[in-house]
Amino acid sequence: MSTDHTHHHLPPQALRAEALESLLLEKGLLDAGAVDSVIIRYTERVGPMNGAKIVARAWCDPAFKQWLLADGSAAIGEFNLEGGQVEKLVVVENTAAIHNVVVCTLCSCYPWAVLGLPPTWYKDPAYRSRIVREPRTVLAEMGLALAPEVHIKVWDSSAELRYMVLPQQPAETLGLPEAELAARISRDAMIGVAL
Numbered sequence: 001m002s003t004d005h006t007h008h009h010l011p012p013q014a015l016r017a018e019a020l021e022s023l024l025l026e027k028g029l030l031d032a033g034a035v036d037s038v039i040i041r042y043t044e045r046v047g048p049m050n051g052a053k054i055v056a057r058a059w060c061d062p063a064f065k066q067w068l069l070a071d072g073s074a075a076i077g078e079f080n081l082e083g084g085q086v087e088k089l090v091v092v093e094n095t096a097a098i099h100n101v102v103v104c105t106l107c108s109c110y111p112w113a114v115l116g117l118p119p120t121w122y123k124d125p126a127y128r129s130r131i132v133r134e135p136r137t138v139l140a141e142m143g144l145a146l147a148p149e150v151h152i153k154v155w156d157s158s159a160e161l162r163y164m165v166l167p168q169q170p171a172e173t174l175g176l177p178e179a180e181l182a183a184r185i186s187r188d189a190m191i192g193v194a195l
């Protein structure tokens with residue numbers, strides 16, 4: 001596991017951000033438009049819709065899927081994603097026998113370019129510790145009851161290594177166009193807490 005977790009999130013994070021923004025604006029060191037453009041970037045252009053496009057492509061194109069599983073960072077290159085945190089992206093595939101779920105036990109490392117900003121529960125100390133000790137129970141509490149014979153693998157992200165889950169394609173969606181598939185793939189499915 002990595003020891004280089006350089007971006008720990010302090011709890012009253014939003015408050016600090018606002019205080020800093022106000023101070024920088026007051027001192028004339030920051031332009032309010034620059035802050036808005038960052039917010040727009042993370043709400044409209046960087047988000048789980050990017051991961052969903054990648055999953056849909058993998059479902060439709062077996063050669064792309066093999067590449068994605070072998071070298072996630074290289075395979076997503078053609079999508080021209082912004083947002084970062086995917087310099088070393090590992091994509092793990094769900095199968096009938098194996099279910100993958102992602103956590104960052106130390107803080108909240110997350111592949112921003114493909115999934116956007118992490119959900120609040122992902123940063124919650126309870127999720128971070130319990131998903132490792134009792135993944136089946138935590139997943140069931142989150143609404144995902146897995147059959148007892150399904151093996152659960154928990155992947156611990158770090159500053160260097162980020163994970164994304166490639167969900168299984170539901171049989172009833174076989175043959176649908178890529179864009180329609182992408183619209184059905186949720187952020188939670190790519191973290192591994194939903195199907």
Ligand code: FE
Pocket residue numbers: 005104106107108109110157158159
């Ligand atoms: Fe982290």
